[in-house]
Amino acid sequence: MDTAARHSILVGIDGSQSALHAARWAAEEASERQVPVRLFHACVVPPMGPHVTTVTTAAMIESLVEQGHHWLRRAREEVRAAVPELTVRTDLRVGPAAGEIIDESAKSRLVVLGSRGLGGFKGMLVGSVSVGVAAHGHCPVVVVRGRMPDDPPPEAGPVVVGVDGSAVGDAAVEFAFEEASFRQAVLVAVHTWLDVSVADTWAALPRDIDWDSVAEDESRLLSERLAGWREKFPDVELRQRVLRDRPVRGLLEEAEGAQLIVVGSRGRGGIVGMGLGSTSQSLLHHSACPVAVVRPEA
């Protein structure tokens, strides 16, 4: 793989409207980061039983490949229209979509996908390729979403980042500062510190906890955590929010009107081998703006 691919932003193209939104989002991103865009289609060949002849199979693959190239050309036109000076490359591989994109993510700077594809059904909130790549990709993955399926993503508003104090969370914080700086957007750093539903477990909690002191401690920890990044990105206007709530609720609330929400692939909870924590997973389903899932570099 050449270095150009390693530095490029890969966009998954499958002929859907959502993938075209992803391509346009990636074009703006690539223009900020001054890297090429690589439009990528995995040509998925459906399993065929023994009643299908080899000739039919070959003809079918040929027409699927032809269709894939057509979708890639269409996406390239969109990208060129959005940012004419951008370097754009198209690539097609025959194979399962999530697997092929996860492989390619190891050689990419960033992967950008739509939230929905050509499959799915009415009421489905996010597609399996998007969730699979967000869970197992080797680089940061952005799933481009709007308020409703097929809506374009919002273009203005703050960047919101979830800070949980974990190593994975630190990678997310760096990514969020970069994005806020590019976008000249306010960065809202959200730290929620009660990862249980208080209402359900209230009886079990000790009664003599001084919640105000806990909140103060958590605020101080958040400031300390962000101090280095503040220095590195003095241009970014930072707002800190410390909430006694579950992360997903706090983040979704803060992300109302945001243009991007950034989270680590998983947080302090979860189990080894789990690709995505529950917060990241839920945001992929419910956010009204693009979600960036970030993991530390291998």
Ligand SMILES: Nc1ncnc2c1ncn2[C@@H]1O[C@H](COP(=O)(O)OP(=O)(O)OP(=O)(O)O)[C@@H](O)[C@H]1O
């Ligand atoms: N074959 C593919 N090649 C490249 N990118 C793809 C492919 N399939 C999906 N994608 C990417 O993933 C995004 C989400 O599509 P996904 O396939 O996850 O949802 P879906 O088709 O609605 O549901 P599902 O396939 O899970 O039934 C697309 O917008 C596109 O960016």
Ligand SMILES: [Mg+2]
């Ligand atoms: Mg699909």
